[in-house]
């Protein structure tokens with residue numbers, strides 16, 4: 001590998017691909033969007049430097065090394081390439097010599113002298129090789145091109161050293177008696193910096209400066225060329241050798257018997273090397289640039305033609321020289337060393353198959369020839385060349401501009417679709433939030449208020465401009481107290497609290513924290529309702545129970561239906577949907593959850609509302625009477641029977657609803673009869689013969705697990721499937737705590753009216769109600785409120801009153817309090833013992849206990865035994 005003459009400065013590259021485009025041998029690899037020079041392929045022509053607008057390509061500098069020679073005891077000689085005239089114009093040639101000497105150079109030679117020696121030797125070589133085609137060049141970049149990329153042409157290269165090397169040899173001969181001679185070549189070419197390191201030229205030229213580097217050194221030393229007094233050359237007198245930097249300049253120095261042709265510029269040279277054929281006896285004078293006057297470091301503002309004219313004029317002048325040796329004399333001494341060798345340095349890249357090329361083309365959407373635009377934006381002449389480069393790992397798929405534009409357009413249109421979708425979703429969401437009757441507020445994880453809907457502001461009674469930034473301020477200023485958001489953030493869970501508003505209103509608020517994947521709370525969504533509004537709403541909603549429709553004995557006892565929790569509303573919705581059809585409904589739920597009241601709801605909102613609603617509590621009637629209660633009896637059917645007989649509840653419920661409460665308690669024998677009646681829609685009174693048609697809709701209810709009873713054989717499977725057509729489960733109150741406060745409010749109002757007393761629950765009292773487990777559900781809540789209303793002394797019922805009435809300690813259920821340090825084992829046993837006691841008191845059955853304590857029933861039995869001892 002050659003010396004790293006050119007390199008790219010990291011991160012300066014801006015992906016214009018100019019270097020790729022202008023590199024004749026594609027020695028630039030694009031990796032992650034950054035250009036880097038592939039040293040084994042680079043021919044150091046300098047095109048990438050000339051075309052890099054970002055100045056991202058850097059050339060190794062000779063200044064430091066040369067300054068080192070000049071500042072030490074070396075006898076340092078400069079040799080100036082003939083194009084210097086164009087670079088330093090309007091300074092005269094001899095002023096440049098003088099300025100160079102001022103830097104400390106002991107002598108300044110013209111490389112034109114070497115050019116004339118080379119010309120002389122080439123002439124001699126050609127006269128001995130009259131038949132061949134020879135490519136002659138002073139250009140090391142062209143030599144690199146052939147050695148690295150077209151090695152088949154090596155035999156056609158004229159085997160004679162370059163003028164620079166020849167000049168070095170001349171100087172070394174002329175100064176052969178001097179020690180410590182150092183020679184620095186100064187020219188417009190960067191490839192020369194590499195050429196001097198070829199092994200066979202070792203020790204000939206010590207370093208290379210480009211013209212801009214020489215100017216930099218003048219500058220650093222404050223040397224103003226225009227004020228320098230001219231000094232004579234130290235090289236022997238020369239003339240036509242000075243034409244060397246012009247296209248065909250070298251040819252003017254020789255007159256071979258061969259045919260002659262001069263070729264220059266990148267395009268023409270590539271044309272030559274790509275299509276080379278030996279043309280017989282021909283001498284080709286070739287330069288990769290448009291002559292050295294267009295070299296990458298010529299550093300001249302003049303147009304190329306003007307540089308050429310300056311050089312042509314200069315070649316006609318005799319210049320003073322301090323050297324009286326003749327070229328002839330030196331040539332004789334060094335001619336045997338003027339031959340050189342070339343090496344095959346080809347570093348070939350892998351070449352893809354046609355299929356692989358097609359695959360790469362297809363990956364940028366080029367599936368047919370017409371898709372290949374060959375626009376050159378990637379730096380390659382054709383899409384195909386670029387696909388090959390991708391295969392070789394020196395280009396990237398993304399370098400294709402049309403592909404990128406297509407992709408960008410596709411992405412933009414996807415993005416704009418998405419934006420439209422997001423904006424319409426946003427509108428919908430805003431509409432939804434704004435339409436909500438509930439107040440809504442969203443904060444971030446620190447309680448900073450992000451948005452509120454109008455209902456929130458209306459309920460709280462606050463204007464936009466009064467809204468603080470953070471909920472802590474809402475709490476501090478007692479605008480709303482306590483803050484549900486802060487509680488939810490603190491406890492990292494959904495919180496429902498009763499709030500007091502500055503306006504005096506009481507609110508019920510639920511704060512829902514939303515966490516990210518790391519469990520950090522990012523948003524809190526709060527939903528509020530004013531309790532007074534809630535009550536008004538509910539009063540409207542329960543209008544269903546206007547008494548006009550009911551025809552039976554319970555018609556005046558239908559209570560209002562209170563509940564906002566999603567689970568209760570869900571149950572109510574199913575009831576509402578089936579109210580109009582005649583399907584049998586099975587109401588499931590713990591005792592006191594409201595099964596009875598839902599049965600009434602179905603009756604009063606359904607198609608049978610003008611028919612009777614007849615209820616029988618199957619568990620409350622003695623087994624012996626139940627048959628006559630259900631089916632009635634005929635005159636004198638049994639001892640004690642009424643004289644005229646009696647109609648049963650089935651008949652009483654004709655065209656209406658028969659509500660069989662506690663159906664699990666129905667004796668087995670009756671289960672058969674009931675099934676028959678339901679299926680056949682006929683009943684026969686006790687003692688009767690003629691079956692009577694009855695049109696009755698059945699609603700059954702139980703707090704038992706009928707499915708398990710069926711398995712255990714205590715409930716008939718056929719009846720179970722007959723009544724389990726539409727099961728509706730009413731969740732226990734502890735699973736719908738949102739309903740506790742509205743129910744409590746409702747009962748307070750009911751009993752205030754009933755007993756003509758005016759009492760209120762304090763905020764703490766509501767909080768206490770939320771805390772409790774309510775094993776007896778709504779009925780227990782109703783009873784507790786009634787008891788509190790009639791037994792407490794003051795106008796306000798406090799949380800203490802509640803806990804006393806319930807007979808439990810606050811927080812007993814939600815937190816385990818530790819009063820003192822004790823061995824963990826003992827503490828765990830104590831907690832276990834208390835939990836078992838509590839569960840046993842509440843449920844009695846070990847199966848229920850196992851369910852609520854979330855352990856096996858067998859473990860419960862074992863532990864009960866343990867703690868009994």
Ligand SMILES: Nc1ncnc2c1ncn2[C@@H]1O[C@H](COP(=O)(O)OP(=O)(O)OP(=O)(O)O)[C@@H](O)[C@H]1O
Nearest residue numbers: 559560561562563591592593594595596597778779
């Ligand atoms: N959503 C509610 N709104 C108002 N009052 C209710 C509500 N739910 C239940 N109640 C009241 O609670 C008491 C118990 O309700 P209900 O008798 O309907 O429960 P149940 O589930 O049928 O109980 P059980 O299984 O013991 O028969 C009744 O006084 C009823 O009015």
